Amino acid sequence: METTASAKYLRGSAQKARLVIDMIRGKDVNQALAILRYSDKRAAGHIEKCMRSAVANANEAAEKANISIDPDDLWVKAAYVDRGPTKNRRRVRPAPQGRAYREQRHFCHVTILLSSEERLTPKSAKGDGKGAPAKLAESKRRKRGGAVAAPRVKRAAPAPEDQPKTEAVVADEELGSKQKTSTAEELRTAEKDSADAKTSAVGTESAEEKESGADTESGEEEASEE
DSSP: OEEEEEEEEEESOHHHHHHHHHHHTTOBHHHHHHHHHTOOOTHHHHHHHHHHHHHHHHHHHHHHTTOOOOGGGOEEEEEEEEEOOOTTOEEEEEOGGGOEEEEEOOEEEEEEEEEOSOOOOOOOSSOOSSSOOHHHHHHHHSOOOGGGTSOOOOOOOOOOSSSOOOHHHHHHHHHHHHHHHHHHHHHHHHHHHHHHHHHHHHHHHHHHHHHHHHHHHHHHHHHHHO
16 A cells, blocks of 8 residues: 655755655655654754655545554655745845845755555575675676785795605705805815915015115115215
């Protein structure tokens, strides 16, 4: 059973009234009335009166048809707002410094449709059997791109000590030990070469100092003989 109620020439614009209508569309009557009572919108009071009028129309129609109906079973099946007349509704509001602001008054028409029938739940055409839409199921199957889709590098687990070593592992260890010994020998030879070079440089410096000292002594002796 369906009943309608309409409220015409309500003060306020249709855009502002639609903000309130959108909150109650598809709700139960009791829940819609609670939302309208505690709403801060100016249009909520007029829409609440229209809602109560629709409930009264449903009770009256049920009595005429000799049908028992429970008002708690009613729900808002449809609700919409139409734009009202605005012609010859322009006003002038005084403004500072002798100016005037032009205003335009708006009206709107509200219509509410209540129903006591059971609500139909939408069925998915290609769902997964649980009522989920086909698009959601397809999006879950899709692979994510970018860094998320890149394969992760698998790290090799360290071999336990009790497990016997293979020939390849033994060969790698021997090669590493040989490389370590060769590098150590090279370092030792390099240190010896540097030490020999230092000692040779010191020896040459001492020899040059001795020669220069002998030359100075011979020069002094010749000067004393003269």
